[in-house]
Amino acid sequence: MGAELEMESSKRKKNIGVFFNCSEERFQKRFCSSLSRAARKKDYNIIFFMTFEVIDDESDFNKMNEKMIEFAPIEFLDAIIVAFDTFDKESIRQKLEDEIRKRATCPVISFREKYKDFYSITSNANEAVLNIVNHLVDYHHCENIAFMAGYEYHYDSNERLAVYKKAMELRGLTIYDNFIFHGDMWRFKGEEAFKFFFSDPDHIPQAVICANDHMARALCNTAIEHGLDIPSDLIITGVDDIAEAVEYHPTLTTISVDLENMTTSTIDLADRLINKQYVKAGNMVPAKIMYRESCGCNGEEVVVAYQQQLNQYYERMSHLLGQPHNQTMFQIGLDGCNTLDELLDTIQKNVNVVMKHKSFYIFLSGRDNENGGRDFKENITDEVEQIFGYRDGIRLPENTKKIRTDNSMLLDDFENEKPRTVYFSLLHDSTNCLGFAISEFESLNDTVDQYYFDYLLNISLALNKHFMAAELKCLLEQSKQKSLTDFMTKLSNRRGFDSFVSQNINEWIRSKEEIAFMTLDLDGLKKINDELGHEAGDLAISAAAKIIKKKCPENGLCARTGGDEFLVVFPAKKISPDEIADKIENGMKKRNASGAFPFKLSVSIGWYKTVLEKHTRIEDCLSESDQKMYEMKKKHHGEEN
Secondary structure, eight states: OHHHHHHHHHHSOOEEEEEEEOOOHHHHHHHHHHHHHHHHHTTOEEEEEEEOOOTTOOSHHHHTTHHHHHHSOGGGOSEEEEOGGGOOOHHHHHHHHHHHHHHOOSOEEEESSOOTTSEEEEESTTTHHHHHHHHHHHHHOOOOEEEEEOSTTOHHHHHHHHHHHHHHHHTTOOOOTTSEEEOOSSSSOHHHHHHHHTSOTTSOOSEEEESSHHHHHHHHHHHHHTTOOTTTTOEEEOSBOOTHHHHSSSOOBEEEEOHHHHHHHHHHHHHHHHTTOOOOSEEEEOEEEEOOGGGTOOOGGGOOOHHHHHHHHHHHHHHHHTHHHHHHHHHHHHHTOOSHHHHHHHHHHTTTSSSOEEEEEEEEOSEEOTTSSEEOBSSOOSEEEEEEEEETTEEOOOOOOEEESSSTHHHHTTOSSSOOEEEEEEEEOSSOEEEEEEEEESSTTOOOOHHHHHHHHHHHHHHHHHHHHHHHHHHHHHHHHHHTBOTTTOSBOHHHHHHHHHHHHHHHHHHTOEEEEEEEEETTHHHHHHHHOHHHHHHHHHHHHHHHHHHSOTTSEEEEOSSSEEEEEEEOSSSOHHHHHHHHHHHHHHHHHTTOSSSOOOEEEEEEEEEOOTTOOHHHHHHHHHHHHHHHHHHHHHHHO
């Protein structure tokens, strides 16, 4: 049996899980697509577990990204690749490390960052900062060289800052107080950095090395706005060689890494580890300096496929320009849905609004509650329900099968003959996980991005709104029913009686059918209360109510309108009020004969029949039935005396 299981396991297509935080769009697209192509050549599935964490956002919504790490089936993956440097917040990096160490039984590879004792694929881009410093000193005769770092706990930024300090020391150059600024690894600190670097008129930098291209581009733009010429007045360099490095002037001198080579090397390393082949812990991909306009060089390295970059830029812009409108129309469509079916139909109509899907699934977490809503939890529940499925252009039939998320069943669907690339994304609000989406795109060039995050956010909000609205509607209906219902007997109260009459009066007038109004008053309630206590009196009222309700016609209504008073209204075509009165009286006689109560149940009944017209007042009808009831009450009193 063990051999059979081992053979079955060997036939199963292996799943490589990738933990990645949504990053700069074009880097992310290159990373995901090249990693997927390399995995496909090796016949592996790639499963991305995507988060959308933002460094400066301390909201509860942003913190919910950590739930993806807890949800991911780490125990059942065959290899794990982590792009630690895309996770900006230290808390989520630590959470990811802790969960992997606690649950993973497979090899773990850190991409682009040498992370503690994990296997790694890195480049020597950090060490290349030394060559940048030497280039600035030897070719451009710079002595005042500053450094724009990222936030203080960013791994690559710290590594590059350390190399800068070492290089400055080796060249005998001074690092003044205004020469090291900590930015954001993004585009929002250009003005602040510029003011910092030029805060000391005695030590004006001739060049600034930036820890990445985003900050370098932001500093370039700010310097130009302040009237400086790049590179005559200030040389600026970056790291990473992003697309924007050559899309604007001046083109950016930067350190370039062959991303495709890195992803291929990563999959090769994973393949060797899965097959238990010997590998060394650290694996390096060489980096290259691209000398361009921002340092004043125009050597051979400046030759790039600029037209190709430009074409990609225009293609990207044409895609992005339509997204705000598409997302708005999608949201409007979701807002107009009144039922879950309508909501899912709207998702189907807009399934390709951001990217063309090959398959798209939505799984719902939590449990339906008795109020028509759904009880969601902070984490994805152990069982989830598939509420939407789409594959190869076709909406899949509803699948009521529940899937457990705490075992390998979550991955079973991705173990077929052809290797696949799928993306797991959480659906959540600020406090609870609503479920998750699984996306597979037609093209490997497509990946989840900020607009796809907005798309999933619209779905999350719509699902949450639907279940909240359904529960509120149910609770409002319950509240309405309580306002129309007598607490003790569960019959309608006077308000419920009036509501029933209002709902039916037009039909009663139109049909010209006789309508019977009956007034009933429990006999001897005061005596029961005085002699046996109010608890016995309540029992008498409840017992009478049950008999009256049981004998009330199905198309009518009975109500308790006071302490011992009841009303009944019904169309009298099929049964007359005298028949109803006889049934009620006989029912009470049977209960009395059974000896169930220490008192005698008796009721005085009066009724009035009429064909309603537009000018008929219901109060007049009830007054007539009251009068008949009082006549019966006097008769009962006379019999008792």
